[in-house]
Amino acid sequence: MKLDYIDCYLVHGPIHVSSIKQAAKGMAKCVEERMTKTVGVANYSVEDMLVMKEALAEHGVPLATNQCEYSVLRRMPEIEGMLEACSQHGIVFQLYSALAQGRLSGKYSRENPPPKEYRFSSYDMEHVEPALEVLRHLAAKYNVSVASVAMNWNIFARGQYPWWGSGRKARLSRTCKS
Structure with missing residues (x-):
């Protein structure tokens, strides 16, 4: 290094x-x-x-x-x-894994599950769906993303700040440009 x-x-x-x-x-x-x-x-x-x-x-x-x-x-x-x-x-x-490997980002659903490559946070989307419904409702109510609601829960409701990263260069460059 x-x-x-x-x-x-x-x-x-x-x-x-x-x-x-x-x-x-x-x-x-x-x-x-x-x-x-x-x-x-x-x-x-x-x-x-x-x-x-x-x-x-x-x-x-x-x-x-x-x-x-x-x-x-x-x-x-x-x-x-x-x-x-x-x-x-x-x-x-x-x-x-504050977004459970993307499961709480709003990107995935029961019909569009995440790739099988993830080794942790590998919750079946069928079991995640009830939590996602609540997150989607709050996201619509406050006009923010589903991921923002999930992160808000960690940061403001629980006082915990997530460590984040990505194993994919393309994701990092998209994140850094946002």
């Missing part, structure tokens, strides 16, 4: 070849050697996140973030106490 350091190094998922303590030791070494400024985790449960937090603390390194899927459709971080635990422990909750 031709960088001197990265801002945040994430362990992507709670499945380790070794223990959480061993993963924490390696992450702490990355901070110590100035390869990264901060460290975080992705898709950890509340319990595993707190174990990682304590393991990192043994090396004097704070756990900066836990990145999890969160949207109108996927509310587990809220229901299982992740949002509260992050807040209580000074860990930034970072959400991804």
Whole structure:
């Protein structure tokens, strides 16, 4: 990547070849050697996140973030106490897939499902349709896009700011021009 350091190094998922303590030791070494400024985790449960937090603390390194899927459709971080635990422990909750891989964008429907290439947020559109009906109603009422309503729910109703990106260059250039 031709960088001197990265801002945040994430362990992507709670499945380790070794223990959480061993993963924490390696992450702490990355901070110590100035390869990264901060460290975080992705898709950890509340319990595993707190174990990682304590393991990192043994090396004097704070756990900066836990990145999890969160949207109108996927509310587990809220229901299982992740949002509260992050807040209580000074860990930034970072959400991804706020539009459920486009399912909440208004682009797809039961008749026009998204491509099968997506590996997460892969909800059957038949099950998404009731939520989409509500989003469409609100979008029409406020004269905004369906995606705007879904993002509004995350940002204003829940106080959570999504991380976003795209694996397709064409999508990024369209987004950046908008």
